[in-house]
Amino acid sequence: MRGLTPLPPEREAALSGLYAAASGAARRRTLASFAVVAVLALLAALAAEVRPLVFAENIGKFTAYLAQIWPPVGLEHPLEDVRAWYWGLPKWLALLGETVLMAYLGTLLGGLAGFALSFVAAANLVRSPTVRFIAKRFLEVCRTIPDVVFALLFVIAFGLGPMVGVLALAVHTTGALGKLFSEVVENIDMRPVEGLSASGASWIETVRFAVLPQVLSNFASYALLRFEINVRGAAVLGFVGAGGIGQEFLAAIRNFYYADVSAILGLIILTVIGIDLATEQVRHRLTGTEEAR
Structure with missing residues (x-):
């Protein structure tokens, strides 16, 4: 760009080094924060006895209950089914x-x-x-x-x-x-x-x-x-x-x-x-x- 005086090579290298150091420190802090959150989440899961395998094995019981409470409304007599469903x-x-x-x-x-x-x-x-x-x-x-x-x-x-x-x-x-x-x-x-x-x-x-x-x-x-x-x-x-x-x-x-x-x-x-x-x-x-x- 016209009107801008280029920096001396030594000054440009020094500023680039400072920027790289600052951005590197920020990335390390971000990674450290994610690591702390992950460790705390793992500890919380262990304390709360979160067991993914048990969840996967028993998810069928939950879906079966949802199927049981599904509205008993059919296509043949929908109005009568709705009236029976909302009897109360x-x-x-x-x-x-x-x-x-x-x-x-x-x-x-x-x-x-x-x-x-x-x-x-x-x-x-x-x-x-x-x-x-x-x-x-x-x-x-x-x-x-x-x-x-x-x-x-x-x-x-x-x-x-x-x-x-x-x-x-x-x-x-x-x-x-x-x-x-x-x-x-x-x-x-x-x-x-x-x-x-x-x-x-x-x-x-x-x-x-x-x-x-x-x-x-x-x-x-x-x-x-x-x-x-x-x-x-x-x-x-x-x-x-x-x-x-x-x-x-x-x-x-x-x-x-x-x-x-x-x-x-x-x-x-x-x-x-x-x-x-x-x-x-x-x-x-x-x-x-x-x-x-």
């Missing part, structure tokens, strides 16, 4: 609605609690390390213990029923959303906060007028995502007596009602897909509005 549809839909309502109420209660605690756990809003430590550890306890364990504890305390599932989902959602919300708060633009604080606004007023406008769309997006997760979780909580469609699903599995298993599973899958599609559109609108601002 009114009852199942009622239980499925109960499951969705459990997920909704658990998400609402947990979201409100996580919403309140997220501001207390944010390092850029609360200067007291003690307050932040207590809030963060509480959120960790809520999300570390599985919701199934919470459901078992609540069953012992309150007995069987949907309330158990709502409480279990609410506690676990508090920890999960509180963590996500606090991270959103910690990444806000602090200039509005500093301006309100300098003008004498209280902490609550600062959160209301300087923080909330920046985080509400992300909060809503995370809450909708959590609602999807809780719908699936509510179905599983029925296994431990928390009500909903999961209890009926477990009964069908235990009694070897293969057609009922596939019918209920199909309803759950369609419900989750529908909720996922609906909440995805809402999330895109929220994030699009935020980006437009």
Whole structure:
């Protein structure tokens, strides 16, 4: 290229050597990282007793069960077969609605609690390390213990029923959303906060007028995502007596009602897909509005 002065051979050789050394060091670090990951994966597989040969030998049992629960719908009388297959549809839909309502109420209660605690756990809003430590550890306890364990504890305390599932989902959602919300708060633009604080606004007023406008769309997006997760979780909580469609699903599995298993599973899958599609559109609108601002 015109206008460029070629480097002296000695300088060019020195720079080439430095580049080769730097790129070689980067490749060695990458290879070392892959080797560490491979060794850890091998150790984890040994500890978890992962045995590929046993998996290969018994995979036929899994596929055989899938064949047994395959929908009993033929080509000769498809409508009659579908009616016989979904013989319990009114009852199942009622239980499925109960499951969705459990997920909704658990998400609402947990979201409100996580919403309140997220501001207390944010390092850029609360200067007291003690307050932040207590809030963060509480959120960790809520999300570390599985919701199934919470459901078992609540069953012992309150007995069987949907309330158990709502409480279990609410506690676990508090920890999960509180963590996500606090991270959103910690990444806000602090200039509005500093301006309100300098003008004498209280902490609550600062959160209301300087923080909330920046985080509400992300909060809503995370809450909708959590609602999807809780719908699936509510179905599983029925296994431990928390009500909903999961209890009926477990009964069908235990009694070897293969057609009922596939019918209920199909309803759950369609419900989750529908909720996922609906909440995805809402999330895109929220994030699009935020980006437009």
